[in-house]
Each structure stands twice: as C-alpha cells, then as structure tokens.
Amino acid sequence: MEGAYKDKYSFIGEWYDNQASLIRRFNVFYYPTDDTLEMFDLKNRKTFVRRVKVNGITLDNFYIGCTLYILGRLIKIVDFACEDTRKKLHKDMEITFAMLKPLPTKIAGKILTHFQEHGLRVTKMKKARLTADDVNILYRTQLTDPTFPFLLDFLTGQLIYGLELVGKDAVSVCLKLLGERDPSKAAPGTIRALYGTDMVRNCVHASGTLEAAMEDLDYFFPPPPLNTARLRLTATLSNCTLCIVKPHAVREGKLGAALECIDEGGFEVTALNMIVVENINAAEFYEVYKGIVPEYKGMVEELSSGPCVAMEIVAKDKSLNTAVEFRKLVGPSDPVSVNSLQIPVSLIY
8 A cells, every 4th residue: 555655757847937937847756545745846856846636636637748736836748757657658648730721710629529428628829810831841741742732822811720630549549530631531539520521621630640730739739939939819809808718618528519509609710729827826717806806815726727818709690799698698697596596598608
C-alpha cells in the first residue's frame, strides 16, 4: 500500500513569473492513488508546492503543451520528466490538429460530440478567418493535389474552427473517425460520410502525422506575441452578447451540445476562443456579484478551474436584440429553477 501511495507520474512544468519577468521550471508530480500534485523548484532545488489535491485536475488533464491552473498559477506542461512516465503515457496523451471547415454551428457541435464520444477531448479551440497564406500552410502536403485550387477558393476568407484534440493514438483515431477524403467513399458512420458532400466540402481537415500535427498546432495556436497577429479572432462587436461555456461543462464534454442548442435557438457563433482564466481575472469578471450573491466565491473558483470557451453570439434575425433574446434561451442561472419552471429549452446544464 505504501508503494502505491508513492507511485507518481513526472512532468516538466513552466510558469512565467510576472514580477521577476522570467520563466521558472518545475518538476510536477502527479500521484494517481489520490489525485494529488506536488511541485519541485528545479533552480532552487526545493519543494515549491507540497503534495495537495487540486480540484478539477486529474491525470486526463496532463499532456505535453497543456496549461494547468495550480494554486493561483498557470503551469504549462512542456515535457515528461522521466522515461518511465513517457513510456506509460506517450500514446495515451497524443495530440493532433483538426480544422472544421465552413459549416453550420449545429453540425460543428455534432462533430465535437462525435470526437468526445470516441475518446478525443478538445483541449484548444479557436474560430478564425483564413487567408490564402493560411490555407497554403495548413494544406502544404496537398499543394499538388488536383483539388487544391478548389480548396483554396473555398476556404480563403472563410470562418473555420481550429482544434487541438487529445487522446490515445489521437492522430490515427482522428483520421479513422473522419473517413476517406471523398465522402462518397467514406465508411458509413464516419464524419465525412455523415456530413460531407465532396472532396472539398468534406467537413474536416486533420493532420496526417504527429510531426505535422505539432507544426499545425504551433501555427494555429502560436504563443505571444504571434497570437495577436496570426489567425486573429473574428468578433463583430455589433448587436452581440457573450456566452461562456464553463470549465465543468467543457470537462464533461458538453461543448458540442451547447453549440447545437445555440444554433437551434436562432443564434450564430461569430467568434470563439478556448481560454484559461486566472483566479484574479475571474474575481474581476464577477466583481459585480461580490457581496450580493452567496455563490460568488464558488463562481470565481469554477471559472478559474480549467479551460472555458468564450463565444460572441449574434441573433440570426438581425431585428432582434441579441442580448435580451439569448438570455431567454439560456434560462435561469439555477438548473433547479429550469426544471421547476418546466422551461422547454435551456443552455443550463
């Protein structure tokens, strides 16, 4: 029993210390027997965080490139710290890149749910408008393909979703779920067979190898300052409102269902980004509720407990006030109220 208690997975984590303007590196240890964490400062050679349980963090949250919110700090996992951990988790924590081509929000939601149900979690997501240069880079292996000129014309200037997917053998699993590039030849039940129409409008593009996936992810989700100049967000800031899919709903795989509900309710998602909100920023965001709503502390802790998805929502009927009408769709903040009032449609989970 003692041996099992000490069993652990080891990772290298980085934290940007704003006050010192430097990156600090740590060993981040995860103990699966009780879901606890420990951090060791590599420079100062001392324990930085003693073994503690952090709500919302399990082994599923660990993969190379992920960002974890640990006791007020955003820690980026950059590598395995030992070969034993690498051998055990390398395949289980594989990442890949997928791009949802221009399609209705409802179909995008169904595709996200399809990925989730087959073991692929969405860990990064952003809506962007592609330029011709973006298309050339993302389709660099298909530049000589006869369909490429049509792809270039179809995608340039259009809104798409970029995804980072994590799961066991993510690259091969994703490609299998998509099916053949030609929807007419794709196996029944695959994404392209279900929602595609031809080799250009076949719903999803995905990386063919792990190496290509890393390159695509680096391009689509670049670090600062490139993230402000490349594949920028697509907010219209006109007759719109903000919708946040909270961390618990993202963890539970409900993002796809939320997108479907938004579309069916008469709204469009005009901008989207998956982000991690620090505790201090969550407190500022909810400041208007401080001292008024008893759940204020819990609201702050929930919003900063993991990745959330921020969306700009616009009513399809331009004559409507988006903020007012969308509140009707979302319903009361208390799910119990939704049930007791027998509201037929609500985004409350």
